[in-house]
Amino acid sequence: MDRDERLICDSASLVEGAKGVRFALAAHPGEERGFAVRYLGKVRAFVNRCPHAWTELDWQPGEFFEESGLYLVCSTHGAIFVPDTGFCVAGPCRGASLEPLQVREHGGHVFLVNEKP
Ligand code: FES
Numbered sequence: 389m390d391r392d393e394r395l396i397c398d399s400a401s402l403v404e405g406a407k408g409v410r411f412a413l414a415a416h417p418g419e420e421r422g423f424a425v426r427y428l429g430k431v432r433a434f435v436n437r438c439p440h441a442w443t444e445l446d447w448q449p450g451e452f453f454e455e456s457g458l459y460l461v462c463s464t465h466g467a468i469f470v471p472d473t474g475f476c477v478a479g480p481c482r483g484a485s486l487e488p489l490q491v492r493e494h495g496g497h498v499f500l501v502n503e504k505p
Pocket of ligand 1: 467
């Protein structure tokens with residue numbers, strides 16, 4: 389583990405198009421404000437805050453994908469996001485984006501990188 393990394397989860401916890409992992413951010417200790425999912429083989433992570441009304445996206449803890457497993461969906465008003473960029477392609481905040489978080493995967497683990505306090 390590098391000095392700029394913080395462990396989020398095991399790689400095996402993130403399956404393509406399946407449930408994501410929620411994790412705390414240094415700026416919000418004790419609250420799971422970040423999330424990670426696997427999409428096209430890579431881990432993608434974002435702040436768990438919809439750019440429409442600033443609610444968390446998941447309708448059940450860790451449920452970020454819509455039925456097809458191809459897009460992330462906000463449970464509050466149904467905004468649809470592209471998982472690799474967090475760009476909103478449909479819904480009330482179309483054209484806005486989720487705030488990305490930098491992650492790295494190695495040695496069977498997923499790490500948050502260069503976290504801002
Ligand atoms: S809060 Fe996400 S679409 Fe409205």
